[in-house]
Amino acid sequence: MYKMIVCDLDETLMNDDGTLSTGNSKAIQAATAKGVYFVPNSGRSYTSFQNDLETMHLRNQANQYSISYNGGLILENKDNRPIAINAMPFDVAKAVFETGAKNKNAATHVYTQDVLYIYNPVPEDSAYLRNRGVEFKELTNPDFEQFKNDNIMKVIMALPTMAERKQMRAQVEKQVDPKKLAVTYSSDRYVEFNPAGIDKGSASVQLGKLLGIKPEEIIAAGDNSNDLPMLKAVGLPVSVSNGIDSVKEVAKYVTKADNNHDALAEVINKFVL
Structure with a gap:
């Protein structure tokens, strides 16, 4: 019997336009009514999906949980109470940010525990974020010392091609020991x-342990490479039909529906209800 579902948001649970479908919402409510935990597990900040939690009837609920920042933060939904904070060491975050800030084509995101800052925002990326309810502050001063007293959850760069993203990774890893980093690609x-050892999978297992749930009792659903650690850590890894090939390869079930056609409801109806 599965006791918890951890689920990516963008391109998995959410429609391409950033909305949550009625079908998925109703299925989630049916699962939680049976006592199964439904846990959003996103690279995004928890602040960006509060309205979606409201639709799921999970917003501000005690004994319900969310995972943000690719495992950087685990919250109880009631008052958004931190359960686990898996922040980056400051020197590591600083080196990653400074590498990204040198690239004029990159929009470099700094996720503190509660606020997203973007240095050199680019229109396409900003539109993508706003379409998903993600608020951010433009960072005009690249002096990273301003974050000295903040928890830095992750640092990411938006770049138009995979070749540029891989090049950015290589540049970062010239400045930071790769053993100190968990690197993924998304969307x-x-x-x-993220800091080494912190990913969607580690956080899923961490939360499961706190709730007395074994990895084999967890379903994980995703579509992209930052979901792979989550899929590899649980009993039932699921790819939506629009998932990338490497996600489908590790999945034990691939949905017939894509993210725009209630793929998560398909999973819940098949394995939970």
Whole structure:
């Protein structure tokens, strides 16, 4: 019996226009009514999906949980209470940011625990974020010392091609020991840097342990490479039909529906209800 579902948001649970479908919302409510935890597990900040939690009837609910920043932060939804904070070491975050800031084609995102800052925002990326309810502050001063007293959850760069993202990764890894980093790609636009050992999978297992849930009792659903650690850590890894090939290869189930046609409801109806 599965006791928890951890689920990516963009291109998995959410429609391409950033909305949550009625079908997915109703299925989630049915699963939680049976006592199964539904846990958004996103690279985004928790602040960006509060309205979606409201639609799921999970917003500000005690004993319900969310994972943000690719595993950087685990919250209880009631009052958004931090359960685990897996922040980046300051010197690592600083080196990653400074490498990104040198690239004029990159929009470099700094995710603190509660606020997203973007240095050199680019129109396409900003539109993508706003379409998903993601608020951010433009960072005009690249002096990273301003974050000295903040928890830095992750640093990511938006770049238009995978070749540029891979080049950015190589440049960062010349400045930072790769053993100190967890690097992933997402949404066909981002290269993402978290501290080593922190990812969607580690956070899923971490939360499961706190709730007395074994990895084999967890379903994980995703579509992109930053979801791979999550899929590899659980009992039932699921790819939506629009998932990339490497995600489909590790999945034990690939949905018939894509993210625009209630793929998550398909999973819940098949394995939970």
